[in-house]
Amino acid sequence: MDDVIVIRDLRFGYSREEVLSGIDLTLKQGEVLGILGPNGSGKSTLMAIICGILKNWSGSIEIMGSPLNDYAGKRLARILSYIPQSFDPSFDLKVETIVSFGRNPHLKGLSGPGVRDYEVIDEVMELTEIYGFKDRFFSTLSGGEKQRVVIAKALAQEGRILLMDEFTSHLDPGHSRKVGKIATDLVRAKGLSAMAVFHDLNQAIEMSDRLVFMKEGKIEALGEVWETVTPDIIWKVYGLRAQIITNPVTELPLVVFYD
Amino acid sequence: MKKILLFISIATASLIGMLWLSSFGTVKYSMFEVIQMISGSLTGSRANIYMNLRLPRLLVAFLIGSGLAVGGNGLQLTLKNPLADPYIIGISAGASFGAVFSLFIKEMSRTTINMDMMAFLFAVFSAFLTYTISRRGGRIPITTLVLSGVIVSSLFNAAVTFLVVFAWRNVITLHFWSLGSLSGVTWGDVLKLLPAILFQYFVFTVIRRKMLILATGEEHAITVGVNPERIKFVVFFTVSIVSAIAVSTAGLIGFVGLIIPHMVRLAFGTDNRLNLPATALLGGFFLIVCDTFARTLFQPTELPIGAVTALVGAPVFIYLLRSKEVVRNG
Numbered sequence: 131m132d133d134v135i136v137i138r139d140l141r142f143g144y145s146r147e148e149v150l151s152g153i154d155l156t157l158k159q160g161e162v163l164g165i166l167g168p169n170g171s172g173k174s175t176l177m178a179i180i181c182g183i184l185k186n187w188s189g190s191i192e193i194m195g196s197p198l199n200d201y202a203g204k205r206l207a208r209i210l211s212y213i214p215q216s217f218d219p220s221f222d223l224k225v226e227t228i229v230s231f232g233r234n235p236h237l238k239g240l241s242g243p244g245v246r247d248y249e250v251i252d253e254v255m256e257l258t259e260i261y262g263f264k265d266r267f268f269s270t271l272s273g274g275e276k277q278r279v280v281i282a283k284a285l286a287q288e289g290r291i292l293l294m295d296e297f298t299s300h301l302d303p304g305h306s307r308k309v310g311k312i313a314t315d316l317v318r319a320k321g322l323s324a325m326a327v328f329h330d331l332n333q334a335i336e337m338s339d340r341l342v343f344m345k346e347g348k349i350e351a352l353g354e355v356w357e358t359v360t361p362d363i364i365w366k367v368y369g370l371r372a373q374i375i376t377n378p379v380t381e382l383p384l385v386v387f388y389d
Numbered sequence: 390m391k392k393i394l395l396f397i398s399i400a401t402a403s404l405i406g407m408l409w410l411s412s413f414g415t416v417k418y419s420m421f422e423v424i425q426m427i428s429g430s431l432t433g434s435r436a437n438i439y440m441n442l443r444l445p446r447l448l449v450a451f452l453i454g455s456g457l458a459v460g461g462n463g464l465q466l467t468l469k470n471p472l473a474d475p476y477i478i479g480i481s482a483g484a485s486f487g488a489v490f491s492l493f494i495k496e497m498s499r500t501t502i503n504m505d506m507m508a509f510l511f512a513v514f515s516a517f518l519t520y521t522i523s524r525r526g527g528r529i530p531i532t533t534l535v536l537s538g539v540i541v542s543s544l545f546n547a548a549v550t551f552l553v554v555f556a557w558r559n560v561i562t563l564h565f566w567s568l569g570s571l572s573g574v575t576w577g578d579v580l581k582l583l584p585a586i587l588f589q590y591f592v593f594t595v596i597r598r599k600m601l602i603l604a605t606g607e608e609h610a611i612t613v614g615v616n617p618e619r620i621k622f623v624v625f626f627t628v629s630i631v632s633a634i635a636v637s638t639a640g641l642i643g644f645v646g647l648i649i650p651h652m653v654r655l656a657f658g659t660d661n662r663l664n665l666p667a668t669a670l671l672g673g674f675f676l677i678v679c680d681t682f683a684r685t686l687f688q689p690t691e692l693p694i695g696a697v698t699a700l701v702g703a704p705v706f707i708y709l710l711r712s713k714e715v716v717r718n719g
Contacts, residue, residue, distance in 0.1 A: 178608070181611070181612050182611055182612070183608045183611050183612070203611065203614040203615070203616055204614035205614075206614070207612060207613050207614035208614075210612070211612070212609075212612040214608070214609070217605070217606070217609065218606070219604060219605040219606070220469035220470065220471070220604055220605070220606075221465075221466070221469075221471070221604050221654065221659040222654075222658070222659060223601070223604075223605070223659055223660045224658070224660055227601070227660040228605070231601075231602050231605065231609075231613055232613060234598070234599075234602060234613045234614055234615060235613055235614035240595050240596065242598065267658075283613075287613065
């Protein structure tokens with residue numbers, strides 16, 4: 131059981147247009163897999179398929195050894211948590227209420243959360259440093275605080291796999307780093323596995339164990355950070371000229387654009 | 390804790406208010422008489438009028454107001470839209486068409502079809518019609534929902550006019566169907582409404598958590614294991630039952646399901662436990678207040694109750710349309 135998600139020849143399209151044309155990908159136990167690519171390359175579609183939002187795809191997806199289609203709604207939600215780009219409830223809710231939604235997949239039938247559920251809710255609120263404002267309304271929070279609430283909700287699901295879709299891209303650099311670090315640190319501390327779509331190349335390099343580059347519904351490169359990040363692939367995927375230098379602090383690749 | 394105190398004081402004030410308002414009318418009672426009559430220690434012809442006309446009307450107003458408000462609350466959460474209510478999205482107009490259609494068939498062919506059943510069928514139909522028209526890529530934008538509701542409503546209202554004029558060659562009965570009235574309701578109506586209102590209240594209490602999850606977005610609901618289609622179906626179905634019985638009892642009454650849930654959200658918060666009970670209570674009390682105006686303002690002539698609720702409701706609708714809640718979801 132080293133691979134938590136195995137995707138083979140995944141295809142998906144809206145009417146005639148193909149969005150994903152033959153994706154082969156595995157997510158290994160315990161890793162953070164960063165997904166990169168320009169807008170419209172199919173990154174978010176891939177995420178939406180894995181967490182059950184989009185249907186009518188073809189190919190094969192296995193999660194923890196069983197086909198995705200075998201999972202009913204709640205069972206999938208006990209394994210997978212999804213952190214979207216932005217979370218925007220139509221009505222104002224309290225922070226604690228939103229975090230408690232993460233317990234839904236664990237509740238039986240129509241009964242409400244019990245003692246153990248509230249223990250989990252309190253714990254994840256501590257971990258994401260939002261316990262102090264659990265009684266505040268979501269709309270009164272800053273962007274960084276909001277995303278931490280959403281991360282807490284995802285952690286409350288206690289899934290083994292976290293899917294994150296550009297979950298820091300609405301934040302300023304400071305909050306983006308802080309929130310990103312909270313998420314990836316928790317993934318490592320709790321021994322989870324994560325797939326994360328990134329907008330910022332250097333942030334992806336810093337936070338991921340392996341990287342995937344996508345373009346027009348296909349995978350262009352997949353592998354360890356040092357193997358995948360090359361001037362060629364950046365030119366191919368983004369159409370930008372770049373130089374790769376070594377980040378003096380982290381000793382990871384640092385992409386510098388020059389046109 | 391403050392919210393509980395608020396709820397208790399609202400409940401007490403409403404109860405006293407209801408009894409007080411029931412004393413007004415063509416026959417006027419004192420508060421003392423009202424209490425004596427309800428407790429059964431005062432009888433006679435005056436008490437008879439109160440017990441068989443005034444009191445059932447009071448209760449019907451409470452039940453309908455409460456049912457429409459709770460229904461509006463449910464529709465707003467599941468459609469993620471603070472402007473949804475049975476009247477705005479065309480459920481009531483559909484129900485009214487169904488009710489008139491059953492009368493029409495009776496008039497034309499002397500066969501009887503249950504009025505509530507027909508009202509229900511068309512209520513469900515119009516709910517799904519509005520929903521289908523307004524849905525845009527998995528979302529229901531405020532403007533398209535309101536516009537589709539207007540269209541579906543005017544379609545069914547026009548059809549009602551055609552049927553009425555065709556069958557009875559006059560437009561007098563139209564007033565009842567387009568603006569509503571509680572005059573002439575009986576204990577039988579109370580007994581018919583009560584189970585439907587209780588059923589809706591029970592269903593919405595049980596699925597409230599899932600409705601709140603759905604209010605945060607359909608995609609999000611799926612990722613925490615809630616099936617949006619199933620919840621929406623249950624809500625539409627339940628609201629249609631209540632609207633159908635309300636409409637066949639009292640005609641079209643708009644805006645209750647819009648104003649009350651909004652006020653309760655402001656006072657109690659969306660995710661508060663007291664939200665639903667407060668909605669039911671205030672909805673009922675609100676319609677009693679409106680009905681008292683309808684009965685007494687120009688007595689002995691009655692004002693259609695729908696005109697009273699619209700007079701209060703339309704400004705609230707305009708206010709809501711310009712509020713942050715709507716701007717955010719536009």
